[in-house]
Amino acid sequence: MFASVIVSITASDVNKIFEYKIPEGLTDMIKVGHRVVVPFGPRQIQGYVVDIKDEVDYDPARIKPIIRALDVEPVLTPELIRLAGHLADHYIASYISVIETILPAALKSRSKKMLSLDNPGGEASLTWQGMNLPPEVEVKKLSTSQLAALKPFIASGEVTEKTVLTQHTKQKYARALKPTFAPRGDFGRAHKQLELLDFIEQHDEHVLLSVVLENGYTAGTVNELVKKGYVERIDVVVDRDPYKSRVFEEDLPKALNREQQHAYEKIKHAVDEDIPETFLLHGVTGSGKTEIYLQTIAHVLDKGRTALMLVPEIALTPQMVNRFKARFGDEVAVLHSGLSHGEKYDEWLKVRNGGAKVVVGARSSVFAPVEKLGVIIIDEEHETTYKQQDRPMYHAAEVAKYRSRYYNCPVILGSATPSLESYARSERGVYTRLELNHRAVTEALTETKIVDMSIEHRNGNISIVSEALKEAIEERIRHGEQTVLLLNRRGYANFQICQSCGHVPNCPNCDISLTYHKAQFSLMCHYCGYEDAVKRECDSCGSDEVTFRGTGTEKVEEVLKDMFNTDIVRMDNDTTRRKGMHEKLLNTFEQNEIPILLGTQMIAKGLDYPNVTLVGVLNADTMLNIPDFRANEKTYQLLTQVAGRAGRHELSGEVIFQTYNPDHYAIELARSNDYRAFYDKEMAFRRLARYSPYYFHVLFTVSHETVQKCLEATTHIHKMIVDNVTDRAIIVGPSPSPIERINNQFRFQILLKYKNEPNLLEVLHEINLHYNELYKKEKLSLKIDVDPKYIM
Known part of the structure; x- marks a missing residue:
């Protein structure tokens, strides 16, 4: 064999x-x-x-x-x-x-090199003993002189060198007590020992020592029972369950409205008939998509099958986990990057061993080792976080569709603002579109206003908060209601600038200005992590006329505290770095009824709080200025998603967009929540510019410490593409990337647009192989991104 x-x-x-x-x-x-x-x-x-x-x-x-x-x-x-x-x-x-x-x-x-004495005796043995070495020693723990002395014996075979492989994380063990059920003797006045023995024997297999001690028994009492032979100590595998101490109130299925019932029946039919159909569940925010997911999964479990549920952001996971655990209990496993290696490993083992039938998690959860899959659900399917930005650069939706074909089960792509690619596929019948046009819980209207910040400034208001938004927040505070504010830029200020000469400190490794973070009193690069102390004098001219321009979440938090004299919960990458902070901050906002939640785009989707009645977007233009053909789409999606956080229950909601581009169609159509009009308008632009979904894309990005090498490589790649594709393909570049240098590496790119190129895959593999070899010699890196989500 x-x-x-x-x-x-x-x-x-x-x-x-x-x-x-x-x-x-x-x-x-x-x-x-x-x-x-x-x-x-x-x-x-x-x-x-x-x-x-x-x-x-x-x-x-x-x-x-x-x-x-x-x-x-x-x-x-x-x-x-x-x-x-x-x-x-x-x-x-x-x-x-x-x-x-x-x-x-x-x-x-993980591997480590080990040396051991193969044949005790002789000169090798004397040398080994002279160094006072243990029977086995790791090579890296030896000094240079020791290694030199042992080298001849390694060559002769008297000292054996071997590689020992271990894995990063192993199962966790804990000490437990197991009853022997030996005939009992007379305990005399040792009442505590007898009481403890009764307690242990109630657990037929074993009871954790930690549980015994938590119940008031002492180690001395345990030792006496072990000594008398009534109990033995054993080590048992324990799960590192991050939700072990949590209590989830049971959540019963809710009655579906007519639209929900229609969607559910369509999906149920595909489950029952083993059809690998892809559904686009297009439902306005608050339309009850999650309840359809839950009832579909319940039906799948009744059929003896399993389910995968993907969410785009770790920030969404706490609320989604709560709903799934409340509905399905211990049958749910959670997989996301916020867990420790050990916790994730134990959850993975639980899935592989069949202990969990439902998996909830972020992008990589699509690889969970579930078998007999009955449904795969991708919530907020439009999110770019479902695309891996490092090799291998896969998209979770494509993985899901492949697995659905293997198991003959449906895929549900859910969103209030589907990607143009998904909606276009539903128009052509590749996906089955299911529409939810009404909110499930309430029909209370959400009023959306657009505030032109250029008019605000002309009227003398130079604050980041418009008068309309300020009055609306004050009203919510008076009524004991809550506000969500979005600013998709972290840090205190965008950059530091000298008012004498105009010098702006840039990252020495990247072509980008440094962002000021007041809490650390430092200037930071958000691309390579470079950090520098804030200087009171200009590096260029020596002037002390330095100031900060632009606004990030850290500064806005300060402004809001001064303006409203109230507590603020801030959620961005700076406040959520530590494990568990996403959930902790959201719980603080909800349970302590903090009036304002301020954050970046991580707060824009999935959050469902009944007391939130106002949503404010402090700068609706942030994403419009990105040099990417999806900038308009991302702006519309972000604004629509965050607007959907207001008035989701009995209380009516209000939304305010602050912008310098009040007439831009992405902002205007987000205000009216008219996805179809946006789709038609944006598709006209995509057709004219020959972008996805009318064309497929491949992005080639070359990186090297010299511009010349980048130019040579991209010129060569361009020629290889031209020689191997049809004249219907469109090649854009070579050209510098929008951010030309990151981490001391210059970056040049080529964008290939095509509709049907039969030989393309073979050519891509050939190019990749060539530059893999070149990387070893010249450290020239090539990334080939098939179906990229960023053209950056």
């Missing part, structure tokens, strides 16, 4: 399958999906079994055997292995990089 193995090396020249012999003792154990340790040259490395066969095409005597298996059960299912191959091909990535993206970080191996 032979195993086809992908080894854990990302180099392009080993991005292929290697054959290994399965030793006789392992033939019944090793299956497709197992992690194994294999010899690779002089090393031992981790690999993944992707196929098992009876014969190979070359001399079996030359094939090395697998050393050992790392797991009792395979970590990958055959379906996930097939998926990895598909994604590697489609997104121009290495097979192993996709496999390691699919698996939790805890399963990635």
Whole structure:
């Protein structure tokens, strides 16, 4: 028997399958999906079994055997292995990089070089003992002189060098007490021991020692029972469950209105008939899309199948988890980057072992090792966070559709503001569109106003808060209601500027100005993380006439506190870095009835608070100025989504957009919540400019520390593309990227637009292979982004 193995090396020249012999003792154990340790040259490395066969095409005597298996059960299912191959091909990535993206970080191996004395006795033994070394020693712990002294014995084989592989995170164990049920003797006056023994024997298998101590028993009492043979100490696996101490009130299914019922029945039919249909659930904010998700999943579980539920932002996860845990209890596993490696590993194990039937999480949850999938749901499907920005640059929706075809189950893409690509597919019948045009709980009208900030400034108001918004906030505070304010820019000020010479401090590594953060009293780059102290004098002319311009959330928080004399909850990347802060801040806002929640786009979607009756957007123009063809779409989506946070229950809501472009159609149509009009207007622009969804895109980005190398590489790539595509394709570039330098790397790009290019995939792989080799020699990096979400 032979195993086809992908080894854990990302180099392009080993991005292929290697054959290994399965030793006789392992033939019944090793299956497709197992992690194994294999010899690779002089090393031992981790690999993944992707196929098992009876014969190979070359001399079996030359094939090395697998050393050992790392797991009792395979970590990958055959379906996930097939998926990895598909994604590697489609997104121009290495097979192993996709496999390691699919698996939790805890399963990635760490290696260490170990030396041991092979044959005690002789000169090697004397040298070893003279250094006072343990039986095995890690190479990196030896001094240079020690290693030099042992080198001859390594060469002669008297000292053995081997590689030991371990994984990042293992299962967590805890001490427990197990009753032996031995016949009881006379306890005399040891009443506490007898009481404790009764307590332990109530748990037939075991009880955690921590639970015993929490119930008031002492370690001394435990020791006496162990000594008498009534109890034995054991170690048991425990789950690192981030929700273990939480109590969720049961949430019963709610009655569906006519629109919800129609959508549910359509999806239910696809579930019952095993149809891999993709539904676009287009529902206005507050229309009850989540209740449809919940009832669909309940139906799937009744059929003995499983469900995947994806949300775009970690900030959305707490409320979504609450609803799912309240409806489905312990059958829910949660997977997102906010969990520790250990917590995520335990949740992953729970899913793989069948202990959870419903998975809720962010983008990478689409790879959860669930089997018998009955439905995959992607909420807020328009969000760009579903696209991975690092290799492999996959999109979660494409992964979901592939898995749905494998399991013959439907995919639900839900959004109040669908991506133009998804809506266009629903227009052509590729997706089945289901419309929810009315709010589920209330029909209370939400009034939306646009405030022209240029008029405000002409009237003498130079504050970031318009008079209309100020009055509306004051009214909410008087009535004990809450306000959500959006400013999609963190930090205190956009930049520091010298009023004498106009000098603006820039990041030394990137072509971008540094942002002022008052709390740290520093200037920071939001691209590479560079940080510099604020200087009182200009670096260019020495003047002390330095000031700060622009406004971020940190400064606005200060302004609002002074203006309204009230508490503020601020949510941005600076306040949510620590684990659990998303949920903590949202709970503070809701439970303490803080009047104002201020944040970046992480607060714009998914939040559902009955007391929020006012939403204010402090600068509706922020995303309009991005040099990207999706700028108008992103602006419309963000404004519509955040507007939907107001008046979601019995109380009516009000929305105020502050802008310098009151007549821009993205802002005007967000005010009237007219998605169809926006779609028609934006599609006309896309058709004229020949952008998606009328064309597919591939973005090539070359990075190097010199401009010349970038130009040479992009010129070469341009020629390769021209030589291998039809004259119907459109090639834009080579040109500098909108941000030309990041982290001391100059960046040039080419954008390919096409409709149908039969040879394209082959050409992309050829280009990628060429520049993988070039990276080793010249550190010139190429990223090929298929279907990019950012042209930046």
